[in-house]
Amino acid sequence: EKRSLNLCANAISSSSNSGYDFKTLKVETPADFVKHVEINRPNKRNAMNANFWREMVECFNQLAKDEDCRVVILSGAGKVFTAGLDLTDGEIFQSLVMSETDCSRKAFKMAKSIPKFQDSFTAIENCPKPVIAAVHSACIGGGIDMISACDIRYCTQDAWFQIKEVDLGLAADVGTLQRFPKIVGNDSLTRELTYTARKFSSEEAESIGFVSRILKDKDQMMKQALGMATNIASKSPVAVQGSKVNLVYSRDHSVSEGLDYNAKWNMVMLQSEDVMKAASATLNKTKAVFSKL
Amino acid sequence: EKRSLNLCANAISSSSNSGYDFKTLKVETPADFVKHVEINRPNKRNAMNANFWREMVECFNQLAKDEDCRVVILSGAGKVFTAGLDLTDGEIFQSLVMSETDCSRKAFKMAKSIPKFQDSFTAIENCPKPVIAAVHSACIGGGIDMISACDIRYCTQDAWFQIKEVDLGLAADVGTLQRFPKIVGNDSLTRELTYTARKFSSEEAESIGFVSRILKDKDQMMKQALGMATNIASKSPVAVQGSKVNLVYSRDHSVSEGLDYNAKWNMVMLQSEDVMKAASATLNKTKAVFSKL
């Protein structure tokens, strides 16, 4: 398996990635306009420490602005995708055990810090470029919160998932309870998985629509993800990113409000040069090349 | 296959349809209280030209008022269901290429014209009578927007679908991004299909809940659709149409608001003669006949 992972690593790493300098994330450019973000704490099972939470926001804010990025693949280095929150990290532990004695003052502190954690994954959603999560082996706790904020989810045959929070004595608060039920089609199972914190397999994940494809192993998965990413990157970025913005907005609004917002968005986007380029390419059966965005 | 289509045509056309006089739509009455709307530009692969967009509103507004209509079947004439927007139509082309030079003035024009396109399919949703889409062969671009506004979707084995807009350099803006994700149970696949514009098969459509039944061929499908339509038409129109109104409202509101609205609706509808008729028929194992609505 090691060899195929190496192959995969080769397949996926290429050109320059200046500016993406993180301790917990490795950012590469496996193909034109495709960025690969790898959670990079393999010795810690990619557990999410304080640095990780900070860097996720920075990384995805930067990807959002990067004209050389049109689509993102998110995967994990090493044996597992992620073990979730790193409770052994001193800074995170401190944020839960506070010196305050008054519960209302502690609550005010929490009310300021919880949204910061939430923002780390909302940054994925706010980034207008599609994000493909590629999950192998374990995806636990915060991992579910994180990939629920992605656009597309692939996994390996041996992947397994766990909505872990109940086993830590708490209700998930960084996105699972908000996003998971809106991306799958089986509320009964969603609640079962939430209340029991039991592990579920790749097949179960696919059957409820949580992942849209199961691949044999990580190598196959990364190739598939890269193929998909390259395909998306070849499309008009005005069209792709506009689609994401409107899909996200529509999820949270009535159909009537979604249509209104979409009309206001397109009142300028239909004036894009991409429309003419794409129409012309379709007509002439050529391949359109779109300017940076 | 031609023969079975003829059979199907026979099966589905009957009585008078005065008042439904359209260039791009053929309206028939294959059974009591059942209307069949056929997109009727077979030589143009049922592409949606300016007339089509106008006539859809008129047609469904009329169906909404027509007391002889309790359920609608929507299908396409000829080889395919629909090829989507007709970019070769001069009027539609003009609406995209404007003489204005100031982008904000163009935007104001767009802001007025896009909602008109949207209204063409919202008319399907606003019509309180259930609409059954029967799709064969290709259903592309605007076709997805259109059938996403229908109540029930059937297709043939050979049907295929494509959320085409990204390949035209634009984000879909007549309903797909708003309605599609709310009627299926797999957001990961929804986004993949949106961003890549790849074709998907009848099986894939069924697996995510986009269509609820695949039939062998168009003949079988039309028979099945007609059977379903006849069944619905035999029910209390007060009950059926009230159900549609409340399903549409509830999709866009919280459960609590949906319940309140439903209670206000039923505060008069429970006084309907249909309730007594239906209860009595159930009791006496007879068949209730309901007045026009």
Add this chain to the structure above:
Amino acid sequence: EKRSLNLCANAISSSSNSGYDFKTLKVETPADFVKHVEINRPNKRNAMNANFWREMVECFNQLAKDEDCRVVILSGAGKVFTAGLDLTDGEIFQSLVMSETDCSRKAFKMAKSIPKFQDSFTAIENCPKPVIAAVHSACIGGGIDMISACDIRYCTQDAWFQIKEVDLGLAADVGTLQRFPKIVGNDSLTRELTYTARKFSSEEAESIGFVSRILKDKDQMMKQALGMATNIASKSPVAVQGSKVNLVYSRDHSVSEGLDYNAKWNMVMLQSEDVMKAASATLNKTKAVFSKL
């Protein structure tokens, strides 16, 4: 089959249940912190009479407050789960046939009485403890409304379901139209089932995500439900109930609003002793015991 039902009855009944004294509901405690609510009008096919509607609210309000209850199983006694609304009940019949002659005055009466029916099932949703519906044989009309308000749905192989209301000449108004479409992943089938009132099987229910597990027979189902309930009851009640509260809220709000609400909830709940207990148990591989809630 009778024998296995007896076994099941044994398996599921134990300790004291003082205070739960109802005519139409039997409440037992098959395991610590697990309550079993059985609809108990077997001779009437568990039809929902006026007493039932009143007692449901009382029962679930009491369960909501009962510190010895952390999870609820809801099943039906006798041959079927429930036949739905009991139209033979004089009081219910009277509520539909009123002495008023002015339709607006009747409507005011209805506007007061319909929400009372709705409240009977909303009480299930408002109870912060997970509710597992275990359905065998028939689940008709009001039965669908009821289990749509539960958290988890199991059924037997021979179970069948029917959204009956259209056949009674009315649009469902106690929750099906609001909750059913939000817990399944197939709107096309949802509408077909609503407009036609046709029966659907356990397999069809599972395929659209309405039930998350089909068991061979009632005996197996009750064992499975009890196992699941016991599992949930062993978890931190602060975590489990907090999860339910936030899942229900999030269903009805945008992701952004759900996250804000969740943060406010957790600003105190993360201070719970359960977090330390659970973390410590996980660390030491012991089993945490949580105080009453």
Add this chain to the structure above:
Amino acid sequence: EKRSLNLCANAISSSSNSGYDFKTLKVETPADFVKHVEINRPNKRNAMNANFWREMVECFNQLAKDEDCRVVILSGAGKVFTAGLDLTDGEIFQSLVMSETDCSRKAFKMAKSIPKFQDSFTAIENCPKPVIAAVHSACIGGGIDMISACDIRYCTQDAWFQIKEVDLGLAADVGTLQRFPKIVGNDSLTRELTYTARKFSSEEAESIGFVSRILKDKDQMMKQALGMATNIASKSPVAVQGSKVNLVYSRDHSVSEGLDYNAKWNMVMLQSEDVMKAASATLNKTKAVFSKL
């Protein structure tokens, strides 16, 4: 002043009020279809004890159903309108000082008890009959929450108001922060009054639109309130109560949603006999007499 208060008392009390039997509230019928609810703990400055909070719900739920009630006047017995929450009441005090040690368990208790307090005043809003608050002298803390839920507010020249909660170390939680800003037209002053807990006069209350009329003294005020109430009671109850229901709904919804709801409401209410009666009376310049509702 005593004498005028007696006069006022005479003016306002008459016929039978069976069923309204409360410890903290006195309910009378000063005119046909007019109910007068008087907070009746004059020796305690009408402070709101546990009984009061319970009885308010019962009283207004009963008024909501009472066909002999079309409008309500709410005033206070004795020297002041109300001193607000009765912190000297043992039961209320207990609800704030709990035996629980775990803050999350205390929070769950609070999460159940706070809405009960809120319901006491929401009952005023949910009662479809207009409620006229008649305030003299002090109206403090909970008093503001209470009258903010009324429809119309009158006060005496010597009345004064205080949003007291900040001085008790807490944010108001029974309605002031929700309703007050939506019924006045000066957010700057609203916030000043909230953050400082300073008293404000009848003139200031009128200038921001909190009260719509200042009367010389309690006697004058009660006469004016009774006149207004009698006037409203003479109108069609279908029209008046329908107006309240729609005003309350519209405050909390967009104009578009309010119009839709209003249309659904009137689809039956326009069929009321009251419309014909009122139209005919207007035509013939007679006085319409409306049936009970």
Add this chain to the structure above:
Amino acid sequence: EKRSLNLCANAISSSSNSGYDFKTLKVETPADFVKHVEINRPNKRNAMNANFWREMVECFNQLAKDEDCRVVILSGAGKVFTAGLDLTDGEIFQSLVMSETDCSRKAFKMAKSIPKFQDSFTAIENCPKPVIAAVHSACIGGGIDMISACDIRYCTQDAWFQIKEVDLGLAADVGTLQRFPKIVGNDSLTRELTYTARKFSSEEAESIGFVSRILKDKDQMMKQALGMATNIASKSPVAVQGSKVNLVYSRDHSVSEGLDYNAKWNMVMLQSEDVMKAASATLNKTKAVFSKL
């Protein structure tokens, strides 16, 4: 007074108004880019008959598209502004007295016809050009609904207003209950006026913020309205109409949603040539001339 009205008429009528050909409305162009819509049934006290309701939609839809219109003045011909709904109009009367006997079927009819009435005034709000209502003498019933949908309200000293509907046995359903409370700052008075249907004066209207200016007589008012209109018409239509669109949207949404929508609107509108023109004019203290919109 007649003379001053003539003067006013002169002041206000000028250039061509082709295409605005209505029976109940007179449309003139008193100044460049200013349209004056006059309700023109002086012999019927400008009562709103079936034609009026139809023509209002047509007229304001046309004004919305008319590049020669940047602002609208709405006034009434003859002795009063408007007496409200014309109950003597056969068509309107018929819409209330229906041949149907089943109340639910009548309700369905109403549910289709009420929104049509509502649309007549929503057309004013949907027209992106500011509409100034100029009210003299009586403004009754439907008149309140109508001017509540306008942007700015002026009135004469002798104007009086009446929310008449309760006296007709019904709750207002064409906009007053939705819009009036959101444009004034005194909910207590709003409800008093709604429940009692009492007349209120120009002074009272001004004190609650319903009108923003009282003029001595109709002549003065029309001059003032024309001055205001001419002023608005000289501004960038991109800026003015964008402001209206966003004000209307923001009224019905949270601040956060309003800001998002505004940003999407301005992402193209800031690219307008008007911004440069206006900035340059300000810099050079010249007067900008803006292209048609």
Add this chain to the structure above:
Amino acid sequence: EKRSLNLCANAISSSSNSGYDFKTLKVETPADFVKHVEINRPNKRNAMNANFWREMVECFNQLAKDEDCRVVILSGAGKVFTAGLDLTDGEIFQSLVMSETDCSRKAFKMAKSIPKFQDSFTAIENCPKPVIAAVHSACIGGGIDMISACDIRYCTQDAWFQIKEVDLGLAADVGTLQRFPKIVGNDSLTRELTYTARKFSSEEAESIGFVSRILKDKDQMMKQALGMATNIASKSPVAVQGSKVNLVYSRDHSVSEGLDYNAKWNMVMLQSEDVMKAASATLNKTKAVFSKL
């Protein structure tokens, strides 16, 4: 006047303000727990340059966290409060004139930059400490957006205001259109001021509820603001800040949602030591001293 301004400056500046080091803002601590933020570009009429927009976010985010800050006064140095957006600033100018030629790519840039401007003032609203705006002389354009996000507004007799944006060829997009109409009680005047960009006086501002107090001159105003601030700073910060959080939430939600949120907030805040401290102080007529927050 100079002298009184000096007096005022003395009155208002005291202790250390480490960490508040800005180019365009001066932060002082005129009294315990009171921070004074002064816009400090007097030579540029306090025009809002790129630095200002950045520093506002930083400053108010810091104030939000600063335990020594319980209330903020916001005023302007020099002759005027603020002239609004600084169009002479190169960086701001560049953000409007872009090198992109494709309008859709420009729009994407705008869609990213406009929210940044909006965030500068939303930071005022998100800071849970009350902010008192003290306005003298001119408050133009962006100044209105800014103080609309404050809690309380005071002004001098000679203050004047201008919603300037329409004169710059654009619709205001940093908060005026969203917040202004919700804090005043006169929509007719709001729209007049928006569409015409005319200046309005302190009296007009007070009459519609935009400012809650007019003071003779800046000296008087600053004394009054400081008095108010000192008063608020002496209250429980748990109570004051909780009130702001709930007022802001309630403005954007239905009453029912606001009450739910408030209950969740108070489920922990009622456990605060401040409640006991404040209750005890009230009882003993002493002055409570509250811990830092």
